[in-house]
Amino acid sequence: MSTNTVSVTHENVAILSTPINRGDQPHGVLGKLSRALSPMKGPLATTLKYASLVAACLAAVLPLVTIFMASFKTTQEYRETGPLDGPENWFNFDNFVTAFMQGGMVRGFMNTGIILVCALTGTIIIGTMTAYAIDRFEFRGRKLVVGAFLLATLVPGVTTQVATFQVVSGLGLFNTLWAGIVLFMGTDIISIYIFLQFIRAIPRSLDEAAMLDGANRLTIYARVIFPLLRPAIATVIIIKGIAIYNEFYLPYLYMPKRSLGVISTSLFRFEGPFGAQWEVICAGTVLVIVPTLVAFLFLQRHIYNGLVSGATK
Amino acid sequence: MTTTTVSDEAAPRERAARPRRKRGRDSGDGRIGQGGWRLTPWLFLLVPVGMLVLFTYYPLANMVWYSFTSWDGLDPVKEPVGLQNYIEVFTRPEMFQVLLVSLYYLVGAIVQLILALYLATVLSFNTRFRNFFKGVIFFPYLINGVAIGLVFLYFFRPGGTLDAITAMFGLTEPPLWLGDPDIVNISLAATSVWRYMGLNFVLFLGAIQSIPAELYEAADLDGASSWDKFRFIIAPGISRITGLTAILAISGALSVFEMPFVMTGGANGSATFVIQTIETAFTYRKVGLASAMAVVLLVIVLLVSWIQRRLIPDDGGELV
Numbered sequence: 001m002s003t004n005t006v007s008v009t010h011e012n013v014a015i016l017s018t019p020i021n022r023g024d025q026p027h028g029v030l031g032k033l034s035r036a037l038s039p040m041k042g043p044l045a046t047t048l049k050y051a052s053l054v055a056a057c058l059a060a061v062l063p064l065v066t067i068f069m070a071s072f073k074t075t076q077e078y079r080e081t082g083p084l085d086g087p088e089n090w091f092n093f094d095n096f097v098t099a100f101m102q103g104g105m106v107r108g109f110m111n112t113g114i115i116l117v118c119a120l121t122g123t124i125i126i127g128t129m130t131a132y133a134i135d136r137f138e139f140r141g142r143k144l145v146v147g148a149f150l151l152a153t154l155v156p157g158v159t160t161q162v163a164t165f166q167v168v169s170g171l172g173l174f175n176t177l178w179a180g181i182v183l184f185m186g187t188d189i190i191s192i193y194i195f196l197q198f199i200r201a202i203p204r205s206l207d208e209a210a211m212l213d214g215a216n217r218l219t220i221y222a223r224v225i226f227p228l229l230r231p232a233i234a235t236v237i238i239i240k241g242i243a244i245y246n247e248f249y250l251p252y253l254y255m256p257k258r259s260l261g262v263i264s265t266s267l268f269r270f271e272g273p274f275g276a277q278w279e280v281i282c283a284g285t286v287l288v289i290v291p292t293l294v295a296f297l298f299l300q301r302h303i304y305n306g307l308v309s310g311a312t313k
Numbered sequence: 314m315t316t317t318t319v320s321d322e323a324a325p326r327e328r329a330a331r332p333r334r335k336r337g338r339d340s341g342d343g344r345i346g347q348g349g350w351r352l353t354p355w356l357f358l359l360v361p362v363g364m365l366v367l368f369t370y371y372p373l374a375n376m377v378w379y380s381f382t383s384w385d386g387l388d389p390v391k392e393p394v395g396l397q398n399y400i401e402v403f404t405r406p407e408m409f410q411v412l413l414v415s416l417y418y419l420v421g422a423i424v425q426l427i428l429a430l431y432l433a434t435v436l437s438f439n440t441r442f443r444n445f446f447k448g449v450i451f452f453p454y455l456i457n458g459v460a461i462g463l464v465f466l467y468f469f470r471p472g473g474t475l476d477a478i479t480a481m482f483g484l485t486e487p488p489l490w491l492g493d494p495d496i497v498n499i500s501l502a503a504t505s506v507w508r509y510m511g512l513n514f515v516l517f518l519g520a521i522q523s524i525p526a527e528l529y530e531a532a533d534l535d536g537a538s539s540w541d542k543f544r545f546i547i548a549p550g551i552s553r554i555t556g557l558t559a560i561l562a563i564s565g566a567l568s569v570f571e572m573p574f575v576m577t578g579g580a581n582g583s584a585t586f587v588i589q590t591i592e593t594a595f596t597y598r599k600v601g602l603a604s605a606m607a608v609v610l611l612v613i614v615l616l617v618s619w620i621q622r623r624l625i626p627d628d629g630g631e632l633v
Contacts, residue, residue, distance in 0.1 A: 052435060082477050130358060134358075149365065163372035288457050
């Protein structure tokens with residue numbers, strides 16, 4: 001990206017630098033506007049800028065804040081107060097207890113935890129092996145394999161479930177935790193992509209040196225490449241972990257049994273039994289959001305970087 | 314088991330034949346073949362490629378096949394019906410309804426892009442609390458989809474947050490945000506904007522910040538205004554990511570699923586193409602017809618990606 005866009009901008013700067021103070025040769029409507037306002041621009045622009053940022057933050061936060069407030073209200077209080085009023089007692093955790101115990105959130109967190117650990121382990125092993133094979137070997141069919149992985153990123157997962165469903169039930173995985181684990185492991189291409197980008201930066205001379213010491217390919221993969229991929233593994237754990245934690249449709253379709261509820265499906269089932277008890281639904285929602293918030297606060301930088309490398313593939 | 318024995322036999326012959334055949338394209342690491350025999354890469358790829366085939370390509374092939382049958386998902390016999398499913402996909406009146414619905418999301422995606430671009434630009438100039446603003450605007454993207462669905466069910470419900478806010482501005486009889494078929498898709502598209510805008514915003518911000526600072530300094534020396542800087546430095550610098558997201562918005566708008574599924578279940582005319590496909594397959598058990606719908610969507614998505622690759626050249630960071 002950088003090389004060609006930068007050259008474009010250089011040209012533009014050249015265009016821009018010569019006639020810059022022609023004063024009133026406006027570039028489009030906005031240019032005209034900005035020039036018209038220029039005498040009082042400093043303070044006004046700053047005010048506008050912060051006003052719009054604050055408005056955006058309010059829009060982002062307000063729906064969450066009202067849910068948060070409602071989760072502390074008693075049933076009666078909820079009925080009598082508006083959504084914008086705070087709760088009487090900020091330490092009323094009754095709704096959280098109800099959500100946890102009756103809503104099956106404990107089980108949800110446990111199932112999600114099991115799937116997370118298994119699927120992440122699998123993804124890391126599979127992804128690093130694939131990246132190693134693709135980057136370090138010259139073999140017939142290599143292009144085909146790479147192409148197959150690339151093409152698979154384009155297939156919208158939700159729709160092919162019509163046919164994947166037959167495979168999963170044919171394997172006898174329907175209504176087992178394995179359905180979730182295997183599907184999260186088997187259909188992940190973004191992590192392979194991230195591993196590939198990292199493995200390229202590991203000098204091949206390391207492989208060769210190890211080989212001179214008599215290491216075979218498996219040893220090189222396990223002892224040289226894998227440990228050096230640690231930053232990539234961290235990135236994959238973060239973005240894949242968030243994706244698994246948030247996934248709703250796969251568990252909904254393949255693990256409908258109540259005892260297999262993950263947090264998404266458990267929370268989804270709140271809509272029925274607690275339909276009239278919004279304060280409990282709100283508490284359940286807060287329970288699901290809080291771990292995400294904590295993870296975000298601690299891992300901000302990694303999350304930004306990981307998502308950018310994953311999203312612009 | 315059998316494969317290993319076969320390959321053991323084959324290995325010596327291959328090794329003998331190798332120098333002659335490979336000399337042409339042998340690069341630096343050709344010598345590495347010491348302990349690695351021809352099948353080594355495939356041993357590493359066995360599981361990954363196996364899973365890729367089993368969970369992506371095999372279902373895909375099946376789906377194409379189902380789309381030419383009237384299969385119900387259970388019957389051992391799959392009756393071939395030719396193109397009938399495809400004809401039905403393109404002639405059903407519901408089809409136009411769902412296409413109309415995806416237009417709402419497309420408009421939403423455009424609004425989202427503009428908002429994200431504006432906020433990213435504003436934030437890229439000297440700003441206090443930059444990280445705070447960035448974090449708050451981005452955070453919704455990370456939240457669990459079902460949780461977002463419930464948050465906005467509460468937000469839009471009669472007497473909910475939105476009604477309370479509009480009441481402050483004197484609107485005493487608010488519409489049913491999710492109950493009125495004329496409004497429901499706007500509400501849902503707005504929810505999608507709320508959810509995904511943060512990602513666009515961070516991507517734009519990253520692209521803007523990767524523009525070398527000297528360009529801004531040069532522009533400052535020349536007395537450029539903020540608008541000039543946007544027009545001549547930022548806009549060209551982020552054209553690639555803008556094009557990418559704009560085109561992805563098209564396939565994104567067609568494959569909307571989670572938000573309406575969680576919030577309305579597709580009621581009140583809010584069903585999207587994917588919701589309809591899923592319902593056709595798993596509620597009405599018309600796997601053949603649903604497969605045809607899925608194939609149509611797949612073809613559209615592939616087409617859009619192909620156009621994207623033609624219009625926006627890669628930065629060379631591709632896999633091969």
